[in-house]
Amino acid sequence: MSPLPELRYPTVTEVVASAQALAAYRPALCTLRQVGRSRAGRPLHLLSVGHARRAVLVVAGAHSNEPTGLGTLLDVAGRVVRDRTLRADTAWHFLLCADPDGASLHVTPAPRSLFDYHLGFFRPAGHEQPEWSPSVLPPDRLPPETRALTGVIDELRPYLQVTLHGTDLGGSWVQLTKDIPGLAEPFAKSAAELNIPVETGASDAAGWPASGPGVHVMPAPGAGAAYPSMPDDARNSTWYHAHRHGGLTAIVEVPMWASDLVDDPTPHPAPAVALRHLAGRLLRDAGQVRRVLDEARPRLVGVDGPLLRAAEWGLDLVPGLAADWMHTAPADDTRAYVGSVEAFGRRLPLRAAAMLRRVLAEHGDPAAPRLERLMATWSDAFAERFRARWVPLEHQIRHQSRTVVAAALHARDRAG
Template identity: 65%
Template structure:
């Protein structure tokens, strides 16, 4: 199976418009089973489409959320693939409705323009990731209820309507391995998850920086603790429990966040003990602080009036500023008293990658503004972004994971999560 999937000519990541057109075709082909409706409208006026595959008698529901992070475009392709699988196979939809929010942030997706990147540099050329308060899933952990963006309100309204037994959020990482974060444990998920990753030659991230200090019932599976641990606080300054991931808990639901890499690195699953974790973290913190200072120095000379391809550069600059403000908190945590005295090589590698992508993302988004405005600092920043991308890829021996393979692994993991959860969760 692995060889067949990985030999498929590579697809590209679909745009929100292409997702909607494909979903409409599915609904027209199966009008008695499939329905496409608008669940809300984005800040920019784009529709938020919800595709439902629902049998006549559905006592439980699964909600799959794609595109919550604009720079992680694999989710939409996986959502369509899952919908097609559920339409073809009656087993997963036996008494269960499947619902797919095709793109939770279409405005952000319009700003991140990388349908099929051929390198990390190409991926970052048109990179965009909104600041935390503008991300649909994270906004409730950073903003009061009366200031939530319409994308968040639409998502929580869908959760309130469906009361899903399982909510799945489809995410991706630029470089690394695959892992799953759970708001509650799903017993037995590690086995099919690990089997799929092995068959598809996707490394399992055994010490993901996003899940630092979290309980792990199996390789690559992490269960969010309550309350959030101090260790995780630096990497998630938001309160995870206030995110939309936990909104499903109001109805006894569980949320799974399935991460898959665009570029794989076999260095992220090294279980060997690191010889000097605290020394390594001090070095990484110093490098991150220095890199951020270089970007901040350029940012200080950029007014907010630049325009990017005819659209206001304000979203890009807000994202740059938010990322730069986050970096000192991260660096302080890495050098603080809570820094681990013992850690695996994989864990230090994951933190290394996390730090590299923070400064690189800020620089890449700022570069877009500079190039659009023909700013004299653009060439030097371009060289910096190019060098950082090349160093990142070389350090982690990056190898491209075909989009079809990313989709296959996410789809398998989602179906396995529901199967395992349904086996231990009585129906209503």
Template identity: 45%
Template structure:
């Protein structure tokens, strides 16, 4: 049976903890694990790549591409331990696992106000940080040759050096369910996702708003359309832009985006046809428009007092992004304002729940960032803080009471993501290695942390 080489993680690791744990693994396994610096962040933080194995076929796993989605750090450490303990993942597959510990360490540091817990929705959103779209390192709005961020350039160099047959980008969903996005089909993955989710009690998100218009490859598995140039709003809401997901396709790479939820909502897995589709869509779009107007007024009151606040621009950039996209999303979802060019696809109850969650997410993130700005300024001449607190508390209560959002322990999030990454790796490898399959001994039975200790 697989054993932990290091004490189990019951919370999200910080940037420094990731580096320390990876260094400890490399020191403990000097023959099979190597840790090297592959770049430096904008703030001077090293970008570390932990490689396990000596196979000719390269797998690349990227953690922390979005600063507010820290589960990937716990997952790459778990993957490293599994690869060190199970030669079928390395020698048996003629593979080397290359694990980028965190692509946006500067952004992850800004989330450390909630990373260690206690985990509550209010605490999460009051300390939430995710940079503006143009500062997120996976995106290539002007193409790879014009990549501006050092983190992006570092990842591109690693991709072109390794030429991986398989790449995985580890993401997290604050509220909702688990799903996967692929640059090309991996037949059989949907069944493996379903098995892992069922074993760990994690809802699958059958209709995520990110993939609303994308082809489905199976329940909770979607095909990412080829990138195309569009305006900023389309880039933010539809990933309609070149990215590091597609860059390594020139090497034959298949990329999997693996999303794991923090707070699970069972209704995102409801595949039934809705009886009240239009009524729900009207309510969701009306609510999003109302919340956007409230937040725009609050921003107008708050912004004048932020002129002298150091680094206010980094918090205002995502605020402006969210307020930019909200009106267009409300129109796109509203049956009273149909888009003749791109009508809504057939919707299940899962889709409607996902849209409700997505609209609330945009409002909560905006309110949380404004709350941080006012708090950091040390003054609230506009009297916005009490109203922001009320909005955050009300909207978080709606997630819990209206949507049934429930916390999923970090260990279970990471275990789910680990199993799905391994499944995608095996399917991408297609080398006939004797990996255990669902229902066979050893498959999915080695929980890194027993459930009773979560």
């Protein structure tokens, strides 16, 4: 693994302070207002730059373990303030953090390694994630963060919503709810310039058509799911809410550590066999975490909270997902896709172990050191297998920022 980054990811508090300073510096151009509160009462802030009716909405912090977007949001906002042409006929709006409660629980601002990153890991269970909750919950049970986000979309009616995501180890890719012609070229050019691999077979977009390498367009409603067991459907998420107003959503993913194994479009010699092997390892790895949980559960009577719920939720996904990999034809036959699935299979039990370890350590449970040793072994094996190399933070931000602006310009041409 690469040495400690010189820079670190900003906290939500720092992002809010920067937005306040920007609004104070350019009060005629920028406004900062509260648009809701989280479940724990934390404010949700929206920074607006410009006054045109045509709008772009940029959302950061939807997944607490994907910190690059906070820095990217500030970078794009500063660029819009400096470049009059970007706001000549478009107002830009920035939801500073969609899940501040989650951000308060993920605590790795400058990870030195994958193990270090996972020591402070948190990612909520699916139904507690602001963007994903509408795909698994009825409308009357949606969390306040989701209602705030959809309320902003309904108010602004953006022609483009960009939501800033990331991955711990892999490559960069874009998911679109509608195609943006012309985006693939600047996206690929930016990635190449910064030596960031393009994840051409991202498992998150398994079975989606591509408008260019790493640019995946969501299938039309009614298309079959690549992983039938997965409980959510992106077409029911907040990504699709912009469609009510004629808009679309772009999800821009960037890696913290890069791996060229997810950037190989050549055919895999036996993808189905490989996926069955990966399914077996997923079951074995998750089984080790499940046994620790089952052993510790009698000692955790009365213990609850987002970390434990998320760990259990991740473990509950495993049997169905492994069955999908064993019994469903691969959505893609490339080495890049098999590599992306392998990364997913290593990631899921590691994350569950990381969050369960935090719960056990907090309560002084004797099983916590065992999970920590398992995390260290899995993190090192993950990094070694994928030949992980740190992507400088400024490169993560620059690539994501460039892609956001390119998506806005090309989508504006599409919208007319």
